[in-house]
Amino acid sequence: MALLITTAVSISFHLLLPAELGPYLIGAAVASCGWGLYLLMVRFGGISGHQTGIAAEEWTAGELRVLRWKRLGWKTANHILLERSDVDHVALGPGGFFAIETKYRSNWRDADIESIAAQARHGAQRLRPRLGPKAVVRAVVVIWGQGARERCPQPSEEADxxxxxxxxxxxxxLDQSTVIDPEAVQSAYQQLLDNSRRRDIAELAEDGPFARPAIYGVVDTAAVALAVMCTTSATLAPVSLQPAGWWSVAAATVTTSICAALRQRVANLTVRYFLLAVATTAAGLGVIVLAATLFNALN
Incomplete structure (x- = not known):
């Protein structure tokens, strides 16, 4: 699909744009084919739905950060790994201990509430031993998405x-009555942290870094688009300088080499995507300009 789109764009450039400019824009389109394929995979391969769920968890985590900022004795944690499952969020405070699951649905009218409740109860049961032998954990499901307010106009209990x-x-x-003293909250929180540190180290070693929220996909896409535009402009700007074409080839070669070297030293994924987009675009344009320059020289 990405190849077909790139071909269509290239033909349009060839037919509609001046002959001097068309080949270079065609090269930019070809060099960006891989990123178009990536975006199509995200959109139609089910990745976007997974990223939306991760974004919803980020929204809930943001709500819980407000709870901590109020400094009312509450402790919170996110992504607590259990055996063969996890709890999205945990809130520990004077009002009790809560295992919180986040769910996003595009339409809550058709949601399977019973299965969601069963998952939340299971998480609360598995979390309890990690907070102390006498801990009582309540299950909470935070819902996001279209129809969430109609489905749940106010907090309500269904199936425990x-x-x-x-x-x-x-x-x-905050509306819960005080049932836990501060010492018990701190003790449970410390036990949870100790267990989570051990589990997170093992999980990272086995599965790699956690999935990134959807917003990072938007940032990555914007960074890649900026990289392609800037690289195309910078590479083609000196194309008419004498000797014609060779300055663009040199610029593309230097840009590709620098970006490839920098990418090995950078850990941030967005920056790595940006550098990769710059390198691939510069390399693609460099090859096309080199071929055109050699062709003109031979003829």
Whole structure:
């Protein structure tokens, strides 16, 4: 699909643009074919749905950060790994201990509430031993998406699980009566942290880094688009300088080499994507300009 789109764009450039400019823009389109394929995979390969779920977890984590900022004795944690499962969020405070699951649905009218509640109860049961032998953990499901407010206008309990919309989570927790003293909260939180550190080290070693939120996909795409545009302009700017074409080839070669070297030293994924886009675009344009220059020289 990406190849077909690139071919169509290239033909359009060839037919509609001046002969002097068309080949270079065609080269830019060809060099960007891989990124078009990546975007299509994200959109139609199910990746975008997974990223949306991760984004919803980030929204809930943001709500819980507000709870900590209020300095009312609450402790929170995210992505608590259990055996063969995990709990999205944990809130520990004067109002009790809560295992919180985040769910996003495009339409909550057709959601399977029973299975969601069963998953939340299971997470709460598995979390309890990690907070202390006498800990009581309540299950909460935070819902996001279209129809969430209609489905749950206010926090309510269904099948021993509390369901609430994202913005209602913190008010619900703060509205709970005080049942836990600060020492017990701190003790449970410390036990949770100790266990999570051990589990996270093992998980990272086995599975690699955690999936990134959807917003990073937007940032990555913007960075790649900027890289392609800037690289195309910078590489083609000196194309008419004498000796014609060779300055663009030199610029492309230097740019590709520098970006390839820098990419080995950078850990940030967005920066790595940016450098990769610059390197591949420069390399593609460099090859095309070199071929055109040699062709003109031989004829």
């Amino acid at each position: 699980v509390v369901f609430c919309c994202g913005p209602d989570l913190v008010p619900f927790l």
